[in-house]
Amino acid sequence: MTENRTPPPRFAYKADKLKPLRAFCQTARLGSVSRAAEALYVSQPAITLQLQALERELGVKLFERVGRRLTPSREGQVLYELAKPLVEGLDGLDAVFRDKVQGLDAGELNVAAGSSTILYLLPGIVEAFRQRRSDVRLTLHNVTGAGGLDLLRTDAVDLAVGSMLDVPADLRYMPVYRFEPMLITPPDHPLAHKADLKLEDLSPYGLILPPKRLTTYRLVDLVFQQNRVPYTVALEVGGWEVIKQYVAMGLGISIVTAICLTDADRTRLAARSLAQYFPSRSYGVVIRKGKFLSPQARAFIELIQPDGGIEHSER
Template identity: 80%
Template sequence: MVDNRPATPRFSYKADRLKPLRAFCQVIRLGSVSRAAEALFVSQPAITLQLQALEREFGVRLFDRSGRRLQPTREGEALYALARPLVEGIDGLEATFRAEVSGLDPGELDIAAGSSTILYLLPGIVDAFRQRHPEVRLSLHNVTGAGGLDLLRSDGVDLAVGSMLDV
């Protein structure tokens, strides 16, 4: 049997890389395993195991011990520079998402058109639009002649419907 798969390296999915990176960032930020464990509501051995797993995975020492305080190695500082924005981004994701969606304005669409267009051409189009986009506020402006074009040019409306003869 011939293997036709491309000769690219296979990477196993790291199921939960966030926990050890979060622990690592807290240890650097707070300066000790015990303070990081307290901040993350886990045991000190759990933090130590996560740090050891990261060191095994990357094949480097991430900390030097100086008494009870841990000092990041050059590799530890490099990993922290990469991991910190990721961890902070994930940890703040829910709040950022809620702020984004709560501030969304469904919008408004202002249309300028003559009375015959509003009465005969637009009703079906407006009904279909409202069914697809019920959150959008729709305003029709009854204008005559080139008035729609003037409103469009002055940003008074978003769309003008009319005869090309009026242009």
């Protein structure tokens, strides 16, 4: 007599266990199905179905709701401790593999940054990185704004270094340095040594600013408008070095970030803080949330934030 046995249930997710485990780990880490869906660029129902299938397969409840946050249950915590290194290991397999393989492409690091960051902030960091990791081929991509974000989101670069005011939900910004806003004029300009400098004192003089599409121009316009102080723009030109040169020639005054001022500039320019009116600008590291960082990327970040990401103020 043939015994009829009911076959065990088959779940479609078992064909790819990485997806539900990744969904589970992101939900456990972020405490929310919606935030996990955003991090993985999938729909909330897809995350919910994967979690439900995982609970049916294991026969346990994986999450408990504490307030508005989902917290792993006792069994869920056990699964998280087991699954987290597996998911991270598989997600980072390509990068680790390339790092281990011998050859021209065995060690690569791609960093996105704007011109001012490359010119003023990164030289010492790049020099230190080359001394420590001479085996890594480092490429600096000179991009700003949306271009840099596109490179991050498509994994064309490992990380970005620069300044951000509005941080998208899919990116993580770790500010490290903070620089004051500075008024720069020729050394013999009336504002160079004026006591009790006010925003209104800048009105009679034409400003030399970066193009309107850049954050600096928009920020200057916003501050003058909020304080109801009129101003004029004498020149729009890209690049802090060009702006400094034109100011030194007496073609106008400018409002710059202290990151671009060097010791050599002190002989040809007068610089005064405008921190009373303009916010300081932070510079730091930008990465895509959920991205596995290669050993060389982590080494580069450690050089930028040696104190664990604590902001450093500079003038």
